[in-house]
Amino acid sequence: MPNSLLHALELRDTLTADERKAVLRAASNEIDFKTGQDIVEEGERPNACSLVVSGLAARCIVLTGGGRQFTALHVPGDFVDLQSLLLKRMDHAVLALAPTRVARVAHAALRQITVDFPHLARLLWLMTLVDGAIHREWILSLGRRQAPARLAHLLCELFMRLQAVGKVDGLSFSLPLTQAQMGDMLGISAVHMNRTLQELRREGLISWQGQAVTIKDWQHLKSLAEFDPAYLSLEKAPR
Amino acid sequence: MPNSLLHALELRDTLTADERKAVLRAASNEIDFKTGQDIVEEGERPNACSLVVSGLAARCIVLTGGGRQFTALHVPGDFVDLQSLLLKRMDHAVLALAPTRVARVAHAALRQITVDFPHLARLLWLMTLVDGAIHREWILSLGRRQAPARLAHLLCELFMRLQAVGKVDGLSFSLPLTQAQMGDMLGISAVHMNRTLQELRREGLISWQGQAVTIKDWQHLKSLAEFDPAYLSLEKAPR
């Protein structure tokens, strides 16, 4: 159900009753993906956008030579390919990192929303703008932070985003990623990812066993990462 | 004049006469910035968006400790802060990298466009989506390419973007950047930037003297970078 979408939108602004109805009307069928499955393929021209209802998804680009880079991570309430409404062609694939349920919202329905509900349209636009702000933080991390700060920053970001959609338990959350996959987000090798992780564990900043991540020292983690959550726009404001 | 905006929009879709008029009506005053001046400051809450009319601008984030990272480069026809319409607060500064003329478009006028001209609104949205696509390519470069390929990719991108707005002369264009600034985009030090540049020169891929960049071997530059311009959406399509 697109309740997760309603929730994500209402994190950032208030919806009218009509707008809520329009959102609910736009949603169509839901599909389940297994870990590792492609939700959207590179080169595809979708006629619907995919909204994560539960699970975890990532945008993925592969280089000739085998190098892989994840360019975004998506939690419940996120569209994984809202840009395809206007960009048409997918320039990257989207992968399920865990068992993931996705709701499809037809392009036609989204386009109609831009005509009938300008404010709602601006909120959809906003969601892609938040994606952009997150991209810029990743660029900063990849360009100017070294591995421990990069990892710390990503964990801070994930914690805040998961908290916003009610997917944390105190200071713990579930992160169904292998270390190799985490390396592919941080732009480091799996081996170095492992050593960096051990460093943060040794410093008592986090624990990470199996899929359970716990933040053990939020203050230090935050300052190591120079993390400031403002870029996530997790606040209500008239948009 | 926002002719540069009209041009940028019409690169990607056709406008009606009314839409063209609405664009022209929305523009207000123009301002000149000198090299190095802030066009928008971090933390600011602009009430207008800034459109590059001529010159060159970059989004810039500074870390405590002096590290600096540019997260985007903007050529004529680009908005440098269109996201501020909905994100409100600037999470980074925007800097003029050369003498730059900027046209201000009031947030109120843009918001009115989202109500009166849904199709035009989608094209504005599209411009931020292209920014996002470029961000993802930078993430890929910073994460998985080494310095020579990173530089090659940025030069390919810049060439295509400048060509689209008529700012190239054959295979040459003007790039008023210091090597240190270029390093701040590629996530490398100024010294390494210099050595990487010399490598591309030595291989006969480019020349770069003063502010004049010339691509001497487009095919090899492109293949070194694994460059595919599709992500720039430089084609007309109904949006």
Added chain:
DNA sequence: CGAGGTCTTGAAGACGATCAACAAACGTGG
């Protein structure tokens, strides 16, 4: 129980950072 994936560790080497010095280009004022 075996097989494949994941995690962990060690060692060698590549890529890029940093420090330092100097050359070249530029802008400004005399």
Added chain:
DNA sequence: CCACGTTTGTTGATCGTCTTCAAGACCTCG
């Protein structure tokens, strides 16, 4: 137009981060 100071470009040497290769431990699941 030249003298000067400042910024930018260039080069060498050293050091640190991260990669790669390789091997073994652990773990999960059929």
